[in-house]
Amino acid sequence: TVKIGVLALQGAVSEHVKSLRASGADAAEVKHTDDLEDLDGLVLPGGESTTMRRLMDKYELFDAIKSFAERKPVFGTCAGLILMAQKIEGRTGPHLGILDIDVKRNAYGRQVDSFEADLTIKHVSDHYDGVFIRAPYIKSVGPEVEILSTYEDHIVACRQGRFLTCAFHPELTDDLSLHRYFVHLVEESI
């Protein structure tokens, strides 16, 4: 069984842990650098990316996660996607900058703060209930990135090698297919 950590500084943590366990992985919360040691993969959850970044710096997790990502799979959801992106609209410089995508934060505006959408996710599901909460979308992707899902002409899920990301909240639905896809990706990486 693979062991997957969930960054537990802020945001939707326990739901991810539950979904990973239900998908056949061991799961643990990550609050300190030591917690990364025995992990095969890592989830960066939704929440608020600037807050999460501040806490990553405070707990000295930023560099540790960056070097973890040089070797192991990472799945970023919503705010986690923003943390992984190489380019963020309106911001000088990325956070982790490990994924060749260009993102726009809070991309759906105030009127539609939160919504659900029936998505097709390549390799994963033909009908996936995407829960979007003050979600970003991906404006463009680099040549190594495989687009997995789009919604209204914008990219909302993609994969680049060992990195998986989505703009919505997979931990807030009962559908385990996307978590299972990440668990398989981690299994294949070891």
Ligand code: GLN
């Ligand atoms: N709007 C948040 C951000 O910019 C992301 C929202 C979420 O994770 N649900 O970080």
